[in-house]
Every structure is written in C-alpha cells, then in structure tokens.
Amino acid sequence: MPKDSGIGASSKRREDVRFLTGEGNYTDDINVHGQAHVYFLRSDIAHGTINSIGTEAAAGMPGVVRIFTGADFEGVGGIPCGWQVTDRNGEPMQEPPHPILAQGKVRHVGDPIAAVVAETLEQARDAAEAIELDIAELPAVVDMKAAAAEGSTKVHDDLTSNICYDWVLGETDEQVVSDTFANAAHVTTLDLVNNRLVANPMEPRVAVGDYSRGTDEHTLYTTSQNPHVIRLLMCAFVLGLPEHKVRVVAPDVGGGFGTKIFHYAEEAFVTFAAKACNRPVKWTASRSEAFMSDAHGRDHVTTIELALDGDNNFIGLRTNTHANMGAYLSTFSSSVPTWLHGTLMAGNYKTPMIQVNVKAMFTNTVPVDAYRGAGRPEATFQLERVIDKAARELGVDPIALRRQNFITEFPYDTPVALTYDTGDYNGTMDKLEAAADIAGFAARKAESEANGKLRGLGVNCYIEACGIAPSNIVGMLGARAGLYDAATVRVNATGSISVMVGAHSHGQGHETAFPQVVAEMIGIDESQVEIVHGDTSKIPFGMGTYGSRSLAVCGSAMVRATEKIINKAKKIAAHLLEASDADIELKDGQFTVAGTDKSVAWGDVTLTAYVPHNFPLEDIEPGLEETAFYDPANFTYPAGAYACEVEVDPETGKVTIERFAAADDFGNIVNPMIVDGQVHGGIGQGIGQALLENCVYDDNGQLLSASYMDYAMPRADDVPFYTVDHSSQTPCTHNPLGVKGCGEAGAIGSPPAVVNAVIDALQSGGKDIGHIDMPVSPSRVWAAMNG
C-alpha cells in the first residue's frame, strides 16, 4: 500500500493553493512604495566601440529620474566568475572584466549600454529612445572554430586570444591514447553539435532594489535560485557592501532551470541605483530582453571517437569539444564544459581509457552557463549517440552493446575523476524494457509502416553527478564557493516546527516534500512542519538550489538538525519521565521509556523546552532550535535508461513522438508524485532540445531567435504522455536519506533517445543516415532523406 504521509507518500502540494488562486508572490508582484522603474538600453549590434553616449536630451524627458552609463560604474566591481578552470598547461583561464554597464565596447546584442530610471516604465522606455549613441561597429566573432583561428577578431582586446581555456581531463599521455585507437578492432567517429538553448523559465527575471538611508540597509528582491549566493557575490565582488546590511529576498520564483542561479548585472544595478537615487528601483525583463540577457545553455561542437576491441568491449574514448562561453564569463560558466561535462564521459560504462579535451571560446554572443543538466546532457548526448552509431556499424543490438559494457561493481573509480558509489544499470535497463514494452515494438512498427510512416526506437542510458561536492575537493578544482547547505529546525512551544532552509523552491515542491521528512522522523503530522526559504534575513547561509542538490544536500542538513532536536528532546523527556536518556525511544510523536508504558507526548516536551519550570537546566539550555550545515562526502549518481519511439512522415520529414518511457534510479524517494513531475518536465525540455529548440545567431551576431515567435518552445501537442518508472532503487551510500536527486535526469536522458529513434526510423526506411543534429526539425530530416 502506498503511504499516505511521511517519506514515500505522494502528499499533495501545499504551495499549490496559492498558485492556483492567484495569490503567489512573485518578484514582479512586489511593488515598493515610491518605486521608480528602470529600462536598460541594450546594444542592438554584436560588437562595437562606444564613441559617445548622449544623454542630455533623454534626461529632460518627462518622468526621468536619472540616467546611468558605464561611467557611473568606474571603480565598481564587475560580475565575477565563480569557478577558475586551470588549463592543460597549468595556467589559469583567461578572465575578462564584466562590467555592470558596458565600458568602452559592446560585446553582444543585449549588452546593456545605459539605464534610464524614471517614474514609470513607459517613461523610461520613451527616454531611452532619445539617447544618442555613437558606436562604431566592429566585425563580430560568432563561430567558435573561427574564433579560435589565428588572427581572429578578439572579443576582449586585453586577452591573448578568444580561447578562455584549453583543458584536458583523463589520459594525458598522447602515446597511450593513439596506441589505444591504433589497437582497436573498430573505431566509431561522430561529429555533432549540442544546440544552443535558452532556459526560458516562464517568469522573466525581475529585480527590485530598496534602500533606507536611515538604517543604511539594502533589500534586493530578485528572481533567484540562491539568494545567499547572490548576496555574497554582489557584496564581496561587485558593490563592496557589508553583507549584514544587505537582505536578498527570492520569493515565489517562476521556474529557474539554472538560468536564475547566476548573479546578473541588473541585480547589482538596482541595488546600486536605489541608493544613488534614494528611492526603490524596479526592473522587469520583457521576454525579448530575457532572450538577450539570460545566460544561454549548451552550445558545444564536438568530435567523439569510440574504440572497441574485437569482442565489442569499449577500450577507449576520445572527445574534443569547443564550448561557447559567450562574450563574458557568467557565474558558473567555466565549470560547465569541464567539471560537469568531462567528468561524465565514462557514462555507465567501464571504458578504461578516456581523454576529454575542451576549448572554451569567447564569442560576441550572450554568456552561456548552466541550463538544466549543465554539462551532463552534453556528455550523455555525445556518448550515447556514438554508442548507438557503433552498434549500427557493428550490426549488434544497441541495448546488448550497452549491457555488455556496463559497470557492474561498485564503488567504481572512473578514468575521469569520479567515484560512483552505487548503481544497478542492468536492473534499471530491465525496468525500462518492461516500461517501454520493447518487446512490442516490432508490432507497432509494422502498424506504422502499414500507414506509410517510418517508426524508430531509440534507447540510451545516462548517469549524472548531482549535489556537487565536497567543498574541499571542488575548491581544489577551482570552485570559488563552498557547496554545503544548511537548515535550522525551530520547534515552537506548542510543537509545530519551522524549518529554515538554504535550498530554494521554484517549482520543486520543497514546501511539501521537506516536511514529509521531518514529520516522519518525529512522528507528527506533516501539517505541523513549515518550510521557510528564499530570504537571507530568515534562513541560515545556504547555497540554494541547482544541480539536483536540494534534498541530497540541504535535506541532509535538515535531517542532521532534526537529529539534534530529537537528541535534545529525548533529554527533556528523560527528565520528565525520570529515566535515563539512553532508554528513551521516540515513535509516533511519543517519547517512551523502553520496555515500560511510561511516556510523554512530543507537544509536552516542546512546551517544557520553552516553559522550563521542570527542566534539567544544569545539563541543557531551554529552547528547542538547532542548525546543521552539511557538506557531502561525494556527488550522488542518479542513473537511468530511456526509450523513445517516433514516427517519421517520409513525405514531410516531421517527427512525432509516439511513446516515451523512462526508468530512473534515484535511490530513495520522498514524494513519488513530485519525482514523477520532475522527470516529466525534464523529458519535455529534452524533447524540446531534440526536436524544436534552437538559439540562432547570424554571422553578424544578430540574435534571430529572440521571441516565442522564433524560438520553438515545446507545446502540449508536441509531446505524448510519458511512462516513468523509478522502482529501480540503489540508495546513495553517503547521505542520511539515501537520496540522489531527480531534477535534471529527464533533460539529460531524453535527447539521445529521441535522436537515436529518428535515426533508427530513417535507417529502417533504407536511408544510411549516421546522424542529424538537433533540433531534428522536419527540414533537416527531409534534407537528410533526400540529400
């Protein structure tokens, strides 16, 4: 029987009530008394030298409060990068300045040039039109390989080239690499593109700065996944403010998917301008503005080679990638193609020799950073595509080839720096074969063919590394932040509990799932536990939500804090029951002396903690509130296998997803309903990447896909119902809940399944097509079929 509360129950989400009735409190719903509005005048060219910015006429326009340009920010810090990658020669990456407003040059369409603060947004926008710009256009650098060429125009004049770093992981002895490939019985090579995407949470970014001269305190309301990270970066690196004078609030946030991790110039601007103008300043992005100012995702160009021996064992893997950084380094941009990508190239397989090379490039495009999966989808896509191609070239079953090469013993040290703690890849593949009804594919294929359609089946595996940690290791790898999290459990006198967490919920349902854990540990009703998040003035210093880390890292901190609460409560109970601490048991909210019928209720103990008339004051303090910081010993390693069935219309090249099944091993699961929802959403985004989405620049650096008219978001009729199975469970061995994280799996695991299925369909139609780049649009399919 499914549980109806606590860990393992599909508790309905309590946050839904406010979202379903229009009572959510998103940042754009916040209006501070007396606020002015800012409009950013952004570059409409990709690259140019700013000769002059004439603001005089604009400053006289109705409602204008003040106009800012880069000159107002001389002496103010720039947006920092949070991860220093060391290149293959031991040198630090090239790290250009990233000003709040452009200084001297504009480097991408959307680069902010001036900011107009006015009484209303309309007045600010009107005045911006009156600003006189003299910008000399320069050649734009768009293509990554061209950017790497000798003599290319440089995005940053002060850097030696457009190469941010040239990085290698795994086997560094070139002789070993070439010998491996020379000795291979078969080598499969694949050139591919991981298409540039825009995360597109439905809520555009918003920032409201407020300042009080009376107290010298700043408040920033912002659409962020991690308010403490924003406060730290903005205070320490940009504005030089004392952290205790700055409060950052991220209220209800309408989706993040990575792009709301980063510290953006607009956040620092409204904080700065609120003090400079001595009034609150609000910025709300339009969707078009979001397309040219939110950090983009993916954008890798890769050549991957897989070497196999005569028995079809994987013996070597070599991959070379150009990764786009855009014009500036966004907060975690440099870590994505390296430590979140190269480290995943072993996948689920025991390939003994792996070499990963990544060249990160500056181009005149919007900065690129983490988007749902962040590096892991790029690794999974190339690996699972090249394996599929190898199976086809060798004439073997792609599932059998994968199974033959699976890692089966744990812990397993990969050649690319990770130690997988646990997993059961064959067991998970068994679940997939059942969930996808792979045995029934042949009959469905025959039916499609009878209707004049080609049908294909694509299968792939994935592994991801979640809950990035531990801090001391990532520090050695270049992270400029710790990667722990924190929770404070505050028990109230009447027994209800507030849990202040560093993780941030922007769709993940923490307000429902986290209480399930605390309630289960104590044995009280979930409704007695409330989660507080998203406000640096209320919560302990935590690192926020990204990388599928919330439950594995912050949830572990919450467990540790709750354990401290229980230990202290047992001491109080022992005092009340005149027994030894060691004899007290807690079950269903009752403290009992083991082996007796003497007991005291949770609520009586908590009341005693705050009304300590009969209390062991000599031994412990009154009150019942505990904090724990948790720094994981390792990543967690969710893994799974996905299957997609497509129909291809040979007349038009249109691909239709007919079936999609996912089998995931997330370890233990707290709320299966929420986990299913996370997988569904990830698959939806993965299908979007595979079939529809593409962020396109022309050769001049013009962004051609800057609205929903041009950037194809997946809609309800682009996707089917999904079958999701997460009954394959190997609990994480190193966190107290045995959980692994589920937020990104769908987006990581689904694109190769879709493309593998399309290729399978085309092959079955007699076309020897090795690969089609994403998005696999009708025009690309049709061209491949008729090329």
Add this chain to the structure above:
Amino acid sequence: MTQVTMTVNGRTASGEVEGRTLLSSFLRDHLSLTGTHVGCDTAQCGACMVHVNGEAVKSCNMLAMEANGAEVATIEGQAAPDGTLNTIQQAFQDHHGLQCGFCTPGMVMSAAALLKDNPKPTEAEVRAHLEGNICRCTGYHNIVKAIMAASGQDVGAIAAE
C-alpha cells in the same frame, strides 16, 4: 489619460489609463490582481489569460480601453468565496498539474474555456487547445491529465507515472 470601467470578478473596477495600457497591466498595476502573469511580449505564452465577456483572452494582447464595459474574470475569482477550489483548480492540485505556478493561472483559465465549449475533450483535443499556453515545468503530462480529470473522465488508465 482615459477613464475605463469594467466588471472584474463581479465587482465594478475603474481607473485612468493611457491609450497604450494593456489589460494585463490594468489588472496587475491598477487593480493589484497580480495572479494574471505576463510571461512574454508576443501573445504566445498564455500566462496572462483571462475571460472577457466569457471568452478566453490573452490580456497582454488587449488594451484596457478595449475592455471598457466588459465582464472580466481572472484567476482570483475562480475559487468559491470561502476559498474552496473550483473543479479545475482542485484537479490541478490532485494531479500535480503545476510546479512553479507561473503559467498556472493562464492554464486554469484556458482549461475553463475549453470545458465550457467541450465538456468531455479527448487527449488530442486538450493538447490542441493548449497550443496557446506554454508551460516549462511539467512537460504537460499532468496538466493534460488534470484537465481530463476535471471534465469527469477517468484518468486512471493514463500512465500514472
């Protein structure tokens, strides 16, 4: 500036607006009905969907002045006065048809318009109807399921997971 007056969720509402003021801005900024969300600027995403004289309308694509004299319904008026969720809202909660909640008001208003015209839509009809409402969180699975459940259809046979 022009005076506009309309009935919003059964109450008379008036305000002074510029000619260019959108209905979505009037609802959000003048009436503080911030449940109507703005997710794009090209009338694609549907987060701002409301009902005007009983028809589903993207309120970012209509001037406030065009709604002068109209009956407007927004997400804030969908639950019963005592707070009880309506059938569609309850189905969205029961079937986890929302995550971040940003597109949700538009989804609920869109679903209400569908079920008014087509009380028992098929899966394909629900998906086709939602063409004008973008959700980035759910992959649409549970939204489609919730709308079919709200129409009284048995969704037990739909892949539960």
